[in-house]
Amino acid sequence: MTKYFSASLAVFAILSVGCERVDTAEPSAAAGSAEQKPSATAPKPAPANESAGKMPAPPPPLTQNADGANAQGAATLEFKKRLDAYVKIHKEADSKVDSLKRTDDPKEISDREKALQQMIMTLRANAKQGEIFAPEYQPYFVQIVKEDFKTRSAADRKALINELPKHMKVDVNTPYPTTIPLATFPPALLRKLPDLPPELEYRLVGRSLILRDVKANLIVDVLRDFVPTIPS
Amino acid sequence: MKTQSVRTITVLSALLAVAALVDVLPAQQRQPATQMSANIEVSPPVGKDSVKFLVVGDSGTGDRVQNEVAAQMWKARSIFPYEFAIMLGDNMYGSERPQDYARKFEQPFKPMLDANIPFYAALGNHDDPNQRFYKHFNMNGQRFYTFQKKDVRFYVLDSNYMDQDQQKWLDKELQSNAKWKIAYFHHPIYSSGGRHGSEVDLRAIVEPMFIKHGLNVVFAGHEHFYERLKPQKGIHYFTAGGSAKLRAGDILSSSGLTAKGYDAEQSFMVVEIDGDVLRFQTISRRGKRVDSGEIRLGTS
Numbered sequence: 307m308t309k310y311f312s313a314s315l316a317v318f319a320i321l322s323v324g325c326e327r328v329d330t331a332e333p334s335a336a337a338g339s340a341e342q343k344p345s346a347t348a349p350k351p352a353p354a355n356e357s358a359g360k361m362p363a364p365p366p367p368l369t370q371n372a373d374g375a376n377a378q379g380a381a382t383l384e385f386k387k388r389l390d391a392y393v394k395i396h397k398e399a400d401s402k403v404d405s406l407k408r409t410d411d412p413k414e415i416s417d418r419e420k421a422l423q424q425m426i427m428t429l430r431a432n433a434k435q436g437e438i439f440a441p442e443y444q445p446y447f448v449q450i451v452k453e454d455f456k457t458r459s460a461a462d463r464k465a466l467i468n469e470l471p472k473h474m475k476v477d478v479n480t481p482y483p484t485t486i487p488l489a490t491f492p493p494a495l496l497r498k499l500p501d502l503p504p505e506l507e508y509r510l511v512g513r514s515l516i517l518r519d520v521k522a523n524l525i526v527d528v529l530r531d532f533v534p535t536i537p538s
Numbered sequence: 539m540k541t542q543s544v545r546t547i548t549v550l551s552a553l554l555a556v557a558a559l560v561d562v563l564p565a566q567q568r569q570p571a572t573q574m575s576a577n578i579e580v581s582p583p584v585g586k587d588s589v590k591f592l593v594v595g596d597s598g599t600g601d602r603v604q605n606e607v608a609a610q611m612w613k614a615r616s617i618f619p620y621e622f623a624i625m626l627g628d629n630m631y632g633s634e635r636p637q638d639y640a641r642k643f644e645q646p647f648k649p650m651l652d653a654n655i656p657f658y659a660a661l662g663n664h665d666d667p668n669q670r671f672y673k674h675f676n677m678n679g680q681r682f683y684t685f686q687k688k689d690v691r692f693y694v695l696d697s698n699y700m701d702q703d704q705q706k707w708l709d710k711e712l713q714s715n716a717k718w719k720i721a722y723f724h725h726p727i728y729s730s731g732g733r734h735g736s737e738v739d740l741r742a743i744v745e746p747m748f749i750k751h752g753l754n755v756v757f758a759g760h761e762h763f764y765e766r767l768k769p770q771k772g773i774h775y776f777t778a779g780g781s782a783k784l785r786a787g788d789i790l791s792s793s794g795l796t797a798k799g800y801d802a803e804q805s806f807m808v809v810e811i812d813g814d815v816l817r818f819q820t821i822s823r824r825g826k827r828v829d830s831g832e833i834r835l836g837t838s
Binding site for chain 1 (some may be wrong): 615632634663674702725735
């Protein structure tokens, strides 16, 4: 647990530079239509053309609270606490159903996945959006993806967005539809987000960031309007 | 007299066809003694104790085409007796109910499964990660894993989710002393595909490790065609994601990356590693050999 907590703090420390002014750069329509070039690895500066009206509010400036932790540190602690609480539920559910293990019977795989899924859904029957993506933490997530997008070429941003599943209903405590592909999570962005325990992973669906329970194939929480828009 | 003329013409035509085929392949890529069995062009392996395997990419449609390609794979084995198969992801498209496992994997590959040929699967973006618990995929419950066949070490990555744990694991495991190091995963880090193209994000993370630890060859899928790329920084790359789906005409010649591309038909590969030499052949859905060649250790 301390591993992802420390990583989160490091990420936030880096992000805190320039936190007072939020750069909301977005690719322009012209830049967005460029073809992806296989060799284009060098990051390009993003054009300053803002269109992120739907973004959550920018993160608050760094201030210390009564405990001596700054706003980011406090938000990280809160996120960690909520992750811990979820893992506890996952483990409880896992202990109540047959666990997934190596089998040559695909029915066993789907039955066990569904059993775990149902058990978690029952234990979290009252789960609400934002239960893990704490509201006070959300602006930092958005800031991370914004910063990440600024390092990408227009073609790269477009390619990334084109790969994401669209028109998919995303709700907390519902199964991820097995007929919809899991989009590749951009590794560079993944590096910047706080580490998760092995029970969970981040995924992108449309413009939303979701927390997905890997074994249960369950959407655990959703952060909407996470991915910046690209004007067409 | 008439019969003899016809025979002569037939023999001459066959000779000309073979000559034309040989001519399109660079001299160093020619394989010895191509055998044509039931309309499939495959050369037998050269080495006696070589490592021989089948490469399957993006196969899980469960449709007629997948079955046809799988039938060619089985036919190829009568000439090229591969011992195992690697799967490059998208092992199952769409739903993954028990009947889908049957229709999209167990039935098309039944002859191989009956012959106890193990499949070692990587996860694609269409795959539920819980496929790792499916015994026939030999993943032992892991999203990323490694296995060894004689002096060849295989690294099977989950390119859908390259988190810190996987990176650390890869960096450690690549320190192996194996003679050959081969990685395979779903998303190509170099590709001339018009639809997807190179996964530059992933490349930025894994390529430095590949170079640092002397990885030799990479196989990827995701693009529904065959592409052999010009070696990149000393590493040989193949994209072979056309074992059921096809994206015809998707290879962009403007990329400058392609050594040989084939996007006219579905395809698969058979590979042999024999001491310091890796020999590959790419076979189309209709059984035509569309590419072949060899890679020698220490050359790029």
